[in-house]
Amino acid sequence: MPRTGERGGPQTRARILEVANRLFLERGYEAVTVAEVAREAGVSSVTVFNHFARKEDLFLDRATDAADLLRVAVRDRAPDVDVLTSLQDLAFRLCDERAPLSGLSARAAPFFRTVAGSPALIARARAIGAELQTTLADELFQDPNFEGDRVLLAAFFMAGYSAVLVETARRRVEGEPDKALAKDHRRRLERLFTALREGFAAH
CATH class of the missing domain: 1.10.357 (Tetracycline Repressor; domain 2)
Structure with missing residues (x-):
């Protein structure tokens, strides 16, 4: 079951991006997994990939x-x-x-x-x-x-x-x-x- 609110649109996407960018900048891109980003953002890995086609797009999002x-x-x-x-x-x-x-x-x-x-x-x-x-x-x-x-x-x-x-x-x-x-x-x-x-x- 998805966690409460994790299907949200722009707010969920923004939260995932904020967490991903913070972790990548702190630890380096290669050292951080999508599962860690999802856990920190309070969503599932499936939800992350619903918003971003690939891990790289969590950082190169523009x-x-x-x-x-x-x-x-x-x-x-x-x-x-x-x-x-x-x-x-x-x-x-x-x-x-x-x-x-x-x-x-x-x-x-x-x-x-x-x-x-x-x-x-x-x-x-x-x-x-x-x-x-x-x-x-x-x-x-x-x-x-x-x-x-x-x-x-x-x-x-x-x-x-x-x-x-x-x-x-x-x-x-x-x-x-x-x-x-x-x-x-x-x-x-x-x-x-x-x-x-x-x-x-x-x-």
Whole structure:
């Protein structure tokens, strides 16, 4: 029998995430089992997997948010705004807000250390990147106003953004001051979009 309340929606999911992140950061991802997360969160392992398809998603839980942001950037842009401008606005907004998906969050260093220490998390992060690339390409294929090479743009954008994020992660872990880190992150984003714009005719 499920424990009382464990079938709950957002609250249960949030509690599982809070417990999982705390345990992973304290002990390392590989040292914590799903059963331990479930027990600490007061639910069953089945309930954990009802909310998360795999253990890695208990830590890398923002893939859905990232996919939604990409879809909105393509689908909901103004008629006179090209795709690269919309993606650039998204990247700069994440930077300015110090959002977790930018790598500039004040709590990013422990997160990046945990990922770097786990082959399973590294592999899952790469898989998420590939999934996001497919999401962006699929969205571009549904956009009749885009006339460039959709597959290449999605591939280059995701590779470029990932490179910026990885470098920001490295510097964050090394303790680079926030102001300098954010300035460098934005500068590399500017270089990325200049390169993309020079290589693609986006409409």
